[in-house]
Amino acid sequence: MKLFLRHTAALCLAAVISGSAVAAEKQYVNIGTAGIGGGYYPTGGFICNVLNKSRKAFGHKIRCTVESTGGSVANLRSIQAGEMDVAIAQSDWQFHSWNGTNKFEEDGKNEDLRFLFSLHADTVHVVARADVQGSSFTDLKGKLVNIGNVGSGTEATVITALNQYDATPESYFKQATRLTSREQAQALCDGKIDAYIYPTGITAATVTEATNTCDTKILNWNDEPIRDLVDKTPYYGYITIPGGSYVGQPSDVKTWGLLATVVASADTDDDVIYYLTKAVFDNYEDFKKQSTLYVGITREGSVENGKTAPFHPGAERYFKEVGLIN
Numbered sequence: 001m002k003l004f005l006r007h008t009a010a011l012c013l014a015a016v017i018s019g020s021a022v023a024a025e026k027q028y029v030n031i032g033t034a035g036i037g038g039g040y041y042p043t044g045g046f047i048c049n050v051l052n053k054s055r056k057a058f059g060h061k062i063r064c065t066v067e068s069t070g071g072s073v074a075n076l077r078s079i080q081a082g083e084m085d086v087a088i089a090q091s092d093w094q095f096h097s098w099n100g101t102n103k104f105e106e107d108g109k110n111e112d113l114r115f116l117f118s119l120h121a122d123t124v125h126v127v128a129r130a131d132v133q134g135s136s137f138t139d140l141k142g143k144l145v146n147i148g149n150v151g152s153g154t155e156a157t158v159i160t161a162l163n164q165y166d167a168t169p170e171s172y173f174k175q176a177t178r179l180t181s182r183e184q185a186q187a188l189c190d191g192k193i194d195a196y197i198y199p200t201g202i203t204a205a206t207v208t209e210a211t212n213t214c215d216t217k218i219l220n221w222n223d224e225p226i227r228d229l230v231d232k233t234p235y236y237g238y239i240t241i242p243g244g245s246y247v248g249q250p251s252d253v254k255t256w257g258l259l260a261t262v263v264a265s266a267d268t269d270d271d272v273i274y275y276l277t278k279a280v281f282d283n284y285e286d287f288k289k290q291s292t293l294y295v296g297i298t299r300e301g302s303v304e305n306g307k308t309a310p311f312h313p314g315a316e317r318y319f320k321e322v323g324l325i326n
Contacts (some may be wrong), residue, residue: 026061029272031262032078032087034071034152035181037206038198039293040088040260041068043119046290047262051279060275072153073103076263080110085268086276090122090153090199091235091259091306092160098309103156112266114312116277117302120201120293123239123257124157127207128195129188130215130248137221145169146177146184146196154181157258158197164225181206189214199257201293202245211246218246222254230256235306259306266312273314281318299324 031047034040048064055061069075075087076097089097096102100109126137133139147169148154155178162172169176179187184196188210198206210216218241230236241253264273280287281299288294303324311319319325 026063027269027272028063028065029086029268029276030065030067030084032067032069032075032084034069034075034088035149035206036068037181037183037185037204037209039120039122039201039204039291040071041066042205042291043088043201043260043293046287047276047280049290050283050287051276054275054279054282058275058278060271062272062275064276070149070151071155073156074151076104076110076113077107079113079263079265080107082265082267084265086116086262086264086273088119088260089263090157091118091261091308092233093153093156094261094263094306095235095308102160113309114264114266114268114315115307115309116262116264116273116312116315117280118259118261118306119302120260120297121237121239121257122199122260123202123241124197124199124221124255125204125207125241126195126197126219126221126255127185127188127210128217128219129191130217132194132217134219135217136219136223137226138223139219140195141172142174143194144175144177144192145173146179146187146193147173148178148198149180150178154198157199161226161229164229185210185213188216195219201260201291202241202295203292207246211248216246216248218249218253220254221256226256235259235308261306263309264312268312268314270312270314270317273312274318275314277315277318281322281324 031044033044044066048066051064072089072093075089076093078084096104097110098113147158185206187193235258239255239257243251284299
C-alpha cells in the first residue's frame with residue numbers, strides 16, 4: 001500500500017510538473033483596438049482568429065485576445081507606458097508617437113514603437129441626418145456634432161482638421177459631443193446630434209447601423225482647407241466612398257483619410273509577432289474575405305503603406321523569408 005501511495009504521489013507530482021511546463025510554453029497576446037462599433041475592433045478579432053487557428057499548422061502555443069479601447073492615441077500611449085504589446089492605430093498618430101509631436105509632445109518620442117503592417121483605409125465619414133441642410137462638411141458649422149470619445153484618434157484627427165479652418169470643435173460647432181463609436185449611430189437616429197465624424201473602413205458597423213436605421217446622408221469633405229492638409233501631410237490621402245456603399249448614398253462622396261496600422265512595442269516577443277504576421281500573410285486572401293473593409297488592399301501595400309516606425313524584428317523576419325522586403 002505504501003509503495004502504491006508513493007507511486008501515485010510520484011505520478012501526481014509528474015503530472016503537475018508536466019502541466020506547469022505546458023502552461024509555461026503558452027504565450028498570450030492582447031490586441032488593443034478601439035470602440036466596438038468601428039473597424040478596429042473586428043479587425044483585431046479577425047487577426048486573433050487567424051492566429052489562434054494557426055496553432056497546429058505552425059506549431060506555436062499563442063493565445064490571442066482582443067480588447068476594446070479608447071482608440072489610436074490611447075493605444076499608442078499604452079504601448080509607450082508598457083501597458084500594451086500590440087495595437088491598431090491610425091497612421092497619423094503612429095507618426096506623431098514615433099516623432100513625439102502633436103498629441104505626443106509631452107509623452108516624447110517613443111523609440112520603442114515598432115510597425116507590423118497596415119490594413120484598410122480609415123476613410124473619414126461625415127454622417128448627418130437627412131434633414132441637415134447641405135452636402136458638405138462646412139454645412140455642419142453651428143450644428144451638434146460628435147467628434148469621437150476623449151483620447152481617441154478620431155477626436156485628435158478632427159481637432160487637427162479644424163486647425164485648417166482656424167477653429168476648434170468648441171468654436172466651430174454649436175456643441176462637440178464625445179460619444180463612443182458604439183453610441184453615435186443611435187444618438188444620430190434619436191435626434192440627439194446632427195452628425196458625427198468617424199474615420200473608419202467603408203461599410204463599418206457604426207456607419208451602416210445609422211444608414212440602415214434612420215434617414216441619413218454622407219457628406220463630402222474635400223474643400224480647399226482639407227486639400228491643403230492632405231497635400232502637405234504624407235500619411236493622409238484622398239478617398240472616394242463609392243455611390244451605393246450605404247443606404248441613402250446614391251452618388252460618390254469625396255473625402256479623405258489615412259491607414260489603419262498594426263503596431264507593437266519593441267519588447268514584444270519576436271516569435272509572437274512573427275507568427276501573428278505569418279498567420280495574416282500566409283492566408284492573406286482568405287483574411288481579406290472576412291470583411292468588406294479590406295476590399296482593394298494588397299500584401300505589398302500592407303507592408304509599405306503607413307509605415308513610420310521601424311519594422312518589429314518578428315515581422316521583418318517573416319517579410320524577408322517570403323521576399324516582401326530585402
